[in-house]
Amino acid sequence: MSTEQELREEICEIGQKVWQRGYVAANDGNISARMEDGNILCTPTGISKGSLTPDMICKLALDGTILSENPPYKTSSEVKVHLHLYRAEPKVMAVVHAHPIYGTAYAIGGVELVNKRMPENVLAMPVIPVAPYATPSSEELAENIEPYVHDYSVCLMEMHGALSWGPSLLAAYQGMERLEYTAKLTYLCDQMGFKDRELDDAEVKKLIGMRPQYGL
Numbered sequence: 001m002s003t004e005q006e007l008r009e010e011i012c013e014i015g016q017k018v019w020q021r022g023y024v025a026a027n028d029g030n031i032s033a034r035m036e037d038g039n040i041l042c043t044p045t046g047i048s049k050g051s052l053t054p055d056m057i058c059k060l061a062l063d064g065t066i067l068s069e070n071p072p073y074k075t076s077s078e079v080k081v082h083l084h085l086y087r088a089e090p091k092v093m094a095v096v097h098a099h100p101i102y103g104t105a106y107a108i109g110g111v112e113l114v115n116k117r118m119p120e121n122v123l124a125m126p127v128i129p130v131a132p133y134a135t136p137s138s139e140e141l142a143e144n145i146e147p148y149v150h151d152y153s154v155c156l157m158e159m160h161g162a163l164s165w166g167p168s169l170l171a172a173y174q175g176m177e178r179l180e181y182t183a184k185l186t187y188l189c190d191q192m193g194f195k196d197r198e199l200d201d202a203e204v205k206k207l208i209g210m211r212p213q214y215g216l
Ligand SMILES: [Zn+2]
Pocket: 028, 029, 097, 098, 099, 136, 160, 161
């Protein structure tokens, strides 16, 4: 298990990846991780995910009580959704929220992504569901996302963006990477006229059967 300092550093590293891959604009997005003692580290509001340093990271209890903030850095109000996921599923150790452009376009369309085009995607993420829209930072948004936490590792957030979670920060980040890759691949195949090119149902079933038990 990582120390608090190691987790703070890792949140900054994941922030760099999220920003460099263009998964967020300006100061958008947020990242959090659960520590061994059950408390949560999360990114502050109003800072680019590409400019984070470990001292900026905020610390909260699972009930949302703020335990430490390093002024002027303040806890993001959007972390409410993350806290819901941590409370709902003890195996969730990290959460990433971003607005990757292709994934967000499908989120605006309210389109669930069903992977039938590429073995790795079928294995890793057969379906990317869409959680119904609610105002950012609201209790309602957290409640809309919570039903997906046990059986999925990512979801699109209708009219908003994407969320990923997992047993580590790297796993949660990679979920976001896979989600955006899938969304982009879906868009390109449809645009290039390959809309009907999919693995047949028998092959999809075979691949899903090969799927290791969901990794959380
Ligand atoms: Zn957002």
